[in-house]
Amino acid sequence: MTAQPATAAMDADVLIIGSGAGGATTATVLAEAGFDALVVEEGDWVEQGAVVPFSLEQMDRQYRAGGVTVAFGLPSIAYSEGCCAGGGTEVNSGLYWRPPGDVLQRWREQFRIDDFDPDELLAIADEVEREISVGPVGGDYTEPSEVLRRGANALGWRNGEIPRWMKYPATGPIGGDTANGERQSMTRTYLPRAMTAGARLAVGCRVDRLVTTNGRATCADTTLADGTHGTITFRHVFVCGGAIQSPALLQRSGIRGQIGRTLAVHPTVKLAARFADALNVPDDVPVHQVKEFAPHLSFGGSASNPGLVALSLLDSWPNFRQAITQWQHISVYYAAITSEGRGRVRSFPHMRDPVVTYGLTRRDRELLRSGLSRLTLLMLEAGALEVYPSFKGAPSVRNRRDIAAMQQAFSATKASVMTVHLCSTVPMGELEGRCGANSFGLVHGCKNIHVNDASLLPTAPGVNPQASVMAFAIRNARRFVANGGRRA
Amino acid sequence: MPEAHPQPLIEQWGVPHTTVVTGAAGWLGRALTHRLLADPQRAHVRLLAHSTAEADDLRRFVDERTESGRDRVDIIIGDVAKADTAARLLHQVGTDSDVLHTAGVIHPKRVRQFYDVNTNGTRHLTGAAADAGVRRFVHVSSNSPFGTNPDNSDTFRHDEPFNPYLGYGTSKMQGEIAVNEAVAAGLDATIVRPPWFYGPFQPARQTTFFRLVRSGKFPVIGKGDQRRSMVYVDNLVDGILGAELTPAARGRGYWIADARAYTVAEIIETVGRALTDEGLSVKPPTTHLPPLASRVAELGDRILQGLGIYQQQLHVLGEMGHTIAVDISRSTAEIGYVPKVELYEGMRRSVRWCIDQGLEL
Numbered sequence: 001m002t003a004q005p006a007t008a009a010m011d012a013d014v015l016i017i018g019s020g021a022g023g024a025t026t027a028t029v030l031a032e033a034g035f036d037a038l039v040v041e042e043g044d045w046v047e048q049g050a051v052v053p054f055s056l057e058q059m060d061r062q063y064r065a066g067g068v069t070v071a072f073g074l075p076s077i078a079y080s081e082g083c084c085a086g087g088g089t090e091v092n093s094g095l096y097w098r099p100p101g102d103v104l105q106r107w108r109e110q111f112r113i114d115d116f117d118p119d120e121l122l123a124i125a126d127e128v129e130r131e132i133s134v135g136p137v138g139g140d141y142t143e144p145s146e147v148l149r150r151g152a153n154a155l156g157w158r159n160g161e162i163p164r165w166m167k168y169p170a171t172g173p174i175g176g177d178t179a180n181g182e183r184q185s186m187t188r189t190y191l192p193r194a195m196t197a198g199a200r201l202a203v204g205c206r207v208d209r210l211v212t213t214n215g216r217a218t219c220a221d222t223t224l225a226d227g228t229h230g231t232i233t234f235r236h237v238f239v240c241g242g243a244i245q246s247p248a249l250l251q252r253s254g255i256r257g258q259i260g261r262t263l264a265v266h267p268t269v270k271l272a273a274r275f276a277d278a279l280n281v282p283d284d285v286p287v288h289q290v291k292e293f294a295p296h297l298s299f300g301g302s303a304s305n306p307g308l309v310a311l312s313l314l315d316s317w318p319n320f321r322q323a324i325t326q327w328q329h330i331s332v333y334y335a336a337i338t339s340e341g342r343g344r345v346r347s348f349p350h351m352r353d354p355v356v357t358y359g360l361t362r363r364d365r366e367l368l369r370s371g372l373s374r375l376t377l378l379m380l381e382a383g384a385l386e387v388y389p390s391f392k393g394a395p396s397v398r399n400r401r402d403i404a405a406m407q408q409a410f411s412a413t414k415a416s417v418m419t420v421h422l423c424s425t426v427p428m429g430e431l432e433g434r435c436g437a438n439s440f441g442l443v444h445g446c447k448n449i450h451v452n453d454a455s456l457l458p459t460a461p462g463v464n465p466q467a468s469v470m471a472f473a474i475r476n477a478r479r480f481v482a483n484g485g486r487r488a
Numbered sequence: 489m490p491e492a493h494p495q496p497l498i499e500q501w502g503v504p505h506t507t508v509v510t511g512a513a514g515w516l517g518r519a520l521t522h523r524l525l526a527d528p529q530r531a532h533v534r535l536l537a538h539s540t541a542e543a544d545d546l547r548r549f550v551d552e553r554t555e556s557g558r559d560r561v562d563i564i565i566g567d568v569a570k571a572d573t574a575a576r577l578l579h580q581v582g583t584d585s586d587v588l589h590t591a592g593v594i595h596p597k598r599v600r601q602f603y604d605v606n607t608n609g610t611r612h613l614t615g616a617a618a619d620a621g622v623r624r625f626v627h628v629s630s631n632s633p634f635g636t637n638p639d640n641s642d643t644f645r646h647d648e649p650f651n652p653y654l655g656y657g658t659s660k661m662q663g664e665i666a667v668n669e670a671v672a673a674g675l676d677a678t679i680v681r682p683p684w685f686y687g688p689f690q691p692a693r694q695t696t697f698f699r700l701v702r703s704g705k706f707p708v709i710g711k712g713d714q715r716r717s718m719v720y721v722d723n724l725v726d727g728i729l730g731a732e733l734t735p736a737a738r739g740r741g742y743w744i745a746d747a748r749a750y751t752v753a754e755i756i757e758t759v760g761r762a763l764t765d766e767g768l769s770v771k772p773p774t775t776h777l778p779p780l781a782s783r784v785a786e787l788g789d790r791i792l793q794g795l796g797i798y799q800q801q802l803h804v805l806g807e808m809g810h811t812i813a814v815d816i817s818r819s820t821a822e823i824g825y826v827p828k829v830e831l832y833e834g835m836r837r838s839v840r841w842c843i844d845q846g847l848e849l
Binding site for chain 1: 633635637638639641642645646647648649650651652658661665818
């Protein structure tokens with residue numbers, strides 16, 4: 001079961017824009033409730049396994065702009081967005097984190113989310129976990145994952161395996177990597193389920209804007225893969241393009257309000273660590289994370305194919321270039337922080353892509369420094385021979401004294417800060433002057449335009465947000481169904 | 489009364505024949521010496537004083553506390569920064585001896601003194617201690633080799649990467665590195681790391697702290713929500729003795745602080761209450777400074793220290809904008825350190841001590 005190419009004139013009861021964690025789950029709920037649902041996706045359908053995970057080919061085929069997009073600021077923050085059927089769920093590490101209970105409570109109270117029971121949301125999370133096969137690795141951990149565990153244990157730091165969306169074979173040798181497991185994602189789970197229930201998926205279709213009158217959208221102007229234009233008419237629309245594309249589309253459609261003003265991310269800095277033994281696993285990431293300093297600091301492993309190892313050495317290339325010849329002995333790790341900063345997504349006329357900006361606070365910069373140095377210490381404790389932090393002019397680190405020099409040389413403006421967790425550009429709730437959508441994702445001031453993706457999460461949750469996105473999307477879609485498709 | 493949790497049994501040595509204390513005339517040195525003299529099993533105590541005047545003063549201090557002072561206590565005069573002092577101090581102490589190294593410079597006139605005393609002094613002493621074959625060397629370090637916490641909610645764990653805060657922090661970091669190198673070469677040494685400590689035997693300059701709180705002029709930066717670990721000086725003495733007497737503590741480092749960190753606002757409120765309860769009038773805090781003031785002070789401190797100049801007020805104000813919070817759970821588990829006196833009680837005792845000494849608060 002795959003998608004159909006989009007055509008110039010389409011029509012649906014409910015249009016769903018985007019097929020990622022938000023769009024695919026929304027389509028499933030609506031189609032199974034009998035709605036005529038049409039999902040449009042800008043990217044292509046790429047079968048799992050057709051491209052090597054974390055490879056350049058994957059960057060090209062499944063990411064927006066080849067995986068390189070930037071939020072401007074001091075420092076600028078590189079981010080990546082999936083752009084394919086299934087969206088970000090196709091390209092991420094597949095590590096699964098439920099939204100923390102205290103975060104849900106805080107969202108409910110501070111953003112005044114009506115009729116919201118965190119327990120109900122966690123019950124939905126149970127369903128999701130069954131559907132996408134969330135579970136621990138069935139066999140041995142990879143060595144890059146063992147490094148995190150060993151280093152953290154040596155320091156007495158809390159760490160653990162993060163379950164992931166992966167199916168493992170019932171028989172035969174089981175390893176902790178994608179070579180043996182079968183990665184689950186929207187193209188393997190919710191999208192086929194939605195289509196079985198009657199939903200249509202049209203790929204290669206970008207929505208340029210929604211045509212609205214008096215807060216009611218009637219049709220969408222589209223651009224197809226061959227560059228021609230088209231139109232889709234509908235009664236209701238769910239915008240599920242992710243935290244950058246959703247607010248950008250609303251802005252292009254002339255919708256004002258709290259749209260795109262409060263981008264939240266988990267800024268991340270990286271290092272490469274070299275070990276005596278060859279440990280590099282090019283096509284998978286570690287399943288361990290270190291949560292001793294959570295929520296404000298988390299450590300984990302990054303994709304580490306030779307290209308990405310080179311990328312992580314690039315900031316201090318004159319100092320670090322020698323290391324690349326030993327890439328098999330190197331793995332890349334990250335330190336992520338919760339940020340008190342805020343970003344903006346702005347669309348300008350005649351520009352295809354929005355301009356994204358993000359400002360880190362002084363405290364954020366301090367946390368990035370501290371995170372990088374604590375992660376460096378962990379690497380030394382795990383037996384790293386040399387650590388290469390990713391910032392311009394960074395010295396390499398071989399012992400504890402070197403960490404002091406590294407910390408003094410660090411400044412966030414010199415660092416390669418990146419993020420893959422983008423949220424909160426259309427926060428949900430009834431708090432006036434802050435929320436872009438109501439407690440169920442209906443855009444404030446609009447009659448039939450819903451947002452149902454990471455944009456709704458009121459703040460960055462401090463953990464991988466995809467579980468939260470799926471659970472909220474299902475909750476909101478069910479509410480829409482319960483209201484018979486009338487205004488929530 | 490809550491039931492006391494039984495501590496896991498920690499194997500400890502008995503006290504040694506000879507206990508050597510550097511910086512004995514200092515604040516911590518006096519509190520430590522006071523405790524050592526109260527223990528009749530400490531047969532021989534050797535104290536290092538910096539000058540003849542200090543030695544005379546220490547002799548009076550000793551005589552007030554023990555009748556057998558002339559037999560039990562000898563006082564050596566010398567400067568730890570000078571290479572020959574350590575050898576004289578440890579001359580013929582024998583192997584049944586421990587060295588408690590509290591000497592250090594916190595507020596010098598010139599930045600260079602940090603390195604002369606805190607780094608080179610420590611190196612001289614560890615060398616002499618290794619030569620003498622002492623049983624245990626306890627090095628008193630600080631939070632400063634580790635800088636400040638990156639976020640007000642953050643707490644330093646048992647083991648943290650070095651991030652020295654300016655000249656003092658760098659000199660103390662190099663002191664720790666000297667100790668670690670000596671351990672690698674065979675010395676039996678342990679490090680203790682107190683943050684801000686307070687309590688009896690404080691030098692006169694510390695009364696400024698109480699005076700500022702009394703007059704409502706202690707500078708509160710922003711909302712005063714920075715957290716600070718503190719330690720009552722007697723608790724610190726407990727920690728030093730735990731580190732001295734625990735064989736398994738070799739080569740390790742321990743935070744010695746109160747059970748939890750306090751916010752600056754809580755510290756000021758508690759000190760105000762302690763002063764009031766000791767019969768002194770206290771005005772509510774009025775000196776609220778924006779975080780920028782602390783940052784400007786820190787920048788000024790940085791620039792001056794770059795020129796080799798140390799200015800105490802700038803330094804203290806610069807550091808007030810930061811959180812310095814530490815986790816002592818490993819110290820409890822491994823050397824049996826349990827803080828006995830908490831902030832309010834400790835501050836009351838400090839105030840009473842100042843009043844008893846006739847100090848103007």
